[in-house]
Every structure is written in C-alpha cells, then in structure tokens.
Amino acid sequence: MAEVTPSGSGGQLGALEPATDGSMRIRGGVGGISFQLEELMAGVAELEGMADELAAVEVGVRRVWEELCPYENDPRASGTAALIAVGEGCQAVRAVREELQHLSSQVRASQRDYETAESMVAAGIRVPDDGWGFLPLLFVDLTQTNYPSRDAAEALAVPLSIGLLATIAPKEDLVRALAAELAAGRSISAAGPSVRRLVENYFPRLKPRPVTAVEELARDVDVDTSPAGLLARLRELDADGHGTIEVVQVENSGRKAFIVIVPGTQPTDPPGGANPLDEAGIAEALGYGSEQLNAAVLSALHQAGAVKGDQVVAVGYSQGGAHAMNLSSDNAFLAEFDLKYVLTAGSPVGGITPAPGITSLHLEHRQDWVPGGDGTPNPDTRDRVTVTLTDRVVTPEGKETGLGPGHNLENYEAAARRVSASENPSLVANTAVLAGIVGAGGAGTATRFAVNREPTATPARQQERLPRGAARWVGR
Secondary structure, X not given: OOOOOOOOOOOOXXXXXXXXXXXXXXXXXXXXXXXXXXXXXXXXXXXXXXXXXXXXXXXXXXXXXXXXXXXXXXXXXOOHHHHHHHHHHHHHHHXXXXXXXXXHHHHHHHHHHHHHHHHHHHOOOOOOOOOXXXXXXXXXXXHHHXXXXXXXXXXXXXXXXXXXXXXXXXXXXXXXXXXXXXXXXXXXXXXHHHHHHHHHHHOHHHOOOOEEEEEEEEEEEEEOXXXXXXXXXXXXXXXXXXXXXXXXXXXXXXXXXXEEEEOOOOOOOOOOOOOOOOOHHHHHHHHOOOHHHHHHHHHHHHHOOOOOOOEEEEEEEOHHHHHHHHHHHOHHXXXXXXXXXXXXXXXOOOOOOOOOOOEEEEEEEOOOOHHHXXXXXXXXXXXXXXXXXXXXXXXXXXXXXXXXXXXXXXXXXXXXXXHHHOXXXXXXXXXXXXXXXXXXXXXXXXXXXXXXXXOOOOHHHHHHHOOOOOHHHOOO
C-alpha cells in the first residue's frame, strides 16, 4: 500500500516502521500501527459519508444539466455556456467523489492486509519484528553469550517456554513427552496449551497447588512511582526475599491505589516445593493463567487494606511479569479490583489478552530470549506498548550469566528511566496513565507477604509444613 497516495499529497507514503528513541524500539500505543489504523478507519467512515453526499449532489447536478439541454441553441452566454459550466461542475464533483472512494478502498485494503498479518501471527506464521535480520546476529549471540535473542525465540516453531520445562523435568522425560504429543498429532506451537498438557499428562507434580499469602512486615516508605522506581522496588524485593510479594499503598488526590510487586523466578531444588515463584511457577504462569498465585494476590490486597473497586497497578519481572499480566485477564480478580496498569520487564506475556481498558508497558531486550519464550509477540494495541532495547550488553566479568546478559533487571531499570524521559507519543501517553493512578510518588505503606504453596501429601514434602524460616535451622 506504500505506493498509494492521495492526489497532491506530496509523494508516496513510506512503510510504517516501529518508532525509535535512541536504543529503544517502541511498538504499540497511540503511535502504533493498530491505533493509527483505528483512527484511519474512523476517518474512512467520514470520507465514505462525504462520498455518498457528493454522489447525491452529482445526481442533482446531472439533472440540472439535462434540463438545460433544450437551451443549447440559445445565445451562447445563456445557453451553451450554462451547459458547459454545469457539465464541468458535475465532472468536478464526480472526480472528488471518485477520489474519496478510491482513498477509502485503499485504506480498507490496508486494514485487511494488517488483519491478515495478525491472523498469520496468531497461527504461528510470522516474520519477527526485525524481519529475518536477526539471523546474522544469532551466531554472535550464541557464541558470545550462549543464548539466542528474543526474535530467535519467537521465530522458533517450538516455543522456548516448553524448553523451560527442561529446567524442571529431566530432559529425557521431556523429549519423550514431546515425542508422544507429536505422535498423537497435537500441536506444540501454542505455548500455554502445550505447557498445560505436558504438565497434566507427564509431570503432574508440577501442577499448581493452592497458594496462601501471610503478612510478614508492614512499614511506611517513600515511594518512587515512576516505572524505574517501581522496578527498583522489585529489584530490592527480588534480592531480599524468598517467596515474597509486596503490596504498596499510595494516595493520589485523596484516593487510595495499590501496587502489587511480583519478583522473578527463585530456583529451588527440587522445583514444586513451598515457594510458588520457583521454576514450577513458570508452568502455572504460562499454562494455568496463574490461577493459584492470583488468588494469593487477591488475599494479600485485602489484608493490606484494599477494598472492592480500589485501583491496582501490577509490576513483575520475568516469571513475575507473567503472573502480573495474568491478573489482567482474571475475571475473579477484575470483579474485585480495578486493575488499571501492568508493568513487566523481561516477561513472556504475548499470549495474554488483558481485559479492555487496562494499560500495559512491556520492557524487553533484543538479547533477552525469555520474553520470546512463549513464541508470541506482544500485540500492537492502543493500550499496550512494548519497548525493545537494542543496545549490545554483556555479562560483567565475575558475575553469573543467569539467563543471559539481556535478562538483567538493572538494565531494565535503566531503560525505564529512559522511558520516562522520552518524548515519544506512545510512551508519554502510556506513562501518563500510570501517573494518573499512583501520582508523583511520596509517602506510602509497603506490606510484604510470604506466599506459600500448599505441600503435597507425600512424606518427602513433610518439611514444607514447617513455619517459614524454620527449615533453615533443620540440621544445625
């Protein structure tokens, strides 16, 4: 459609590329193609209405011209000249009407092309955001960091989220399970259903169990409610706690708002123990919509003083971001609280569809394969903005690589500061929603909750029934 341009507009339209701001690529929001198409379609409806009105005018002018035909042989000033003038007027009206109809048809064709591309994405047939340009860099990524990029993860036919199960279950068992699924003719290209099916059929010990939230500590704090400030709180929680979430209460213009903060994966051996944020939590986040952890978050909010209808912001990193985003599609949670905004960093959330009216900001890094682990890119909508960091990062010497240098929370925190400073219209509008809910920051109350997964009934899990903190003293 780039070659289509209205008459006199000054030239061809270029292909729409994701906006950039330094090392940030920005997709979605009010500057995204989806919202722009929505605005264009509203304009098309107006143009088509004008074209219909012009068509009626054209019919009327043609009728006047026909009525003037008997006067063709009258003096030129009153006969032929009048016919010519009216005829030219009719042609001008027709030209404008045809131009409007042509422009409308081309915009509608563009919308159909976009919807076709979106349906191909939904079917797992897609070209990554950077086209296939990630392929030359894939060799560099793998040789220098041992990890693929986000685009490589999304482009794989088998989402890497299934590969995450290899960190929980023996690889040979996972290979046999995948082989059995393929032999049965089942697709494994959709991460959520595939993860759930594998857990249900082959790894039942990873099935989610009820999770409780127990208050540990409440204190008055000074809250930085910017995206970077919220990620800084998350980083502190992630480093300081084990199986702990935080609920922060703030006031904005006399109205209470609550911020739920969920850290990333906290490895345990074996997975599936008392901590619902261990590796088994990945299966709950991707395959079960975080139904058990969501219930614990609901309980924690009530314990922190939230009441029905209060506004909530959810923040999460890695696995925690998937849990936070799952709140946006949890009917039970949304029936109780008014979730307004979700902030995620390095999280696979492309397959999660939030309820209408919920704004979200997703920070990802080109070198971070984890956000691409569900095999699904984040949709481009008015309320959903994805910022992809493109600067090259490496793991500092002497530090553990973790899940790769791109999956670094400190880097995401720094990116969040750049987001707040950006003048990109999508980012300005997105962060304004957050500020409208939680204000500019200041005094607040932070309450930490220990989240505990219900133990299994086997003797091997009896130690999980000990009170929090007691297990660390066993054997001393």
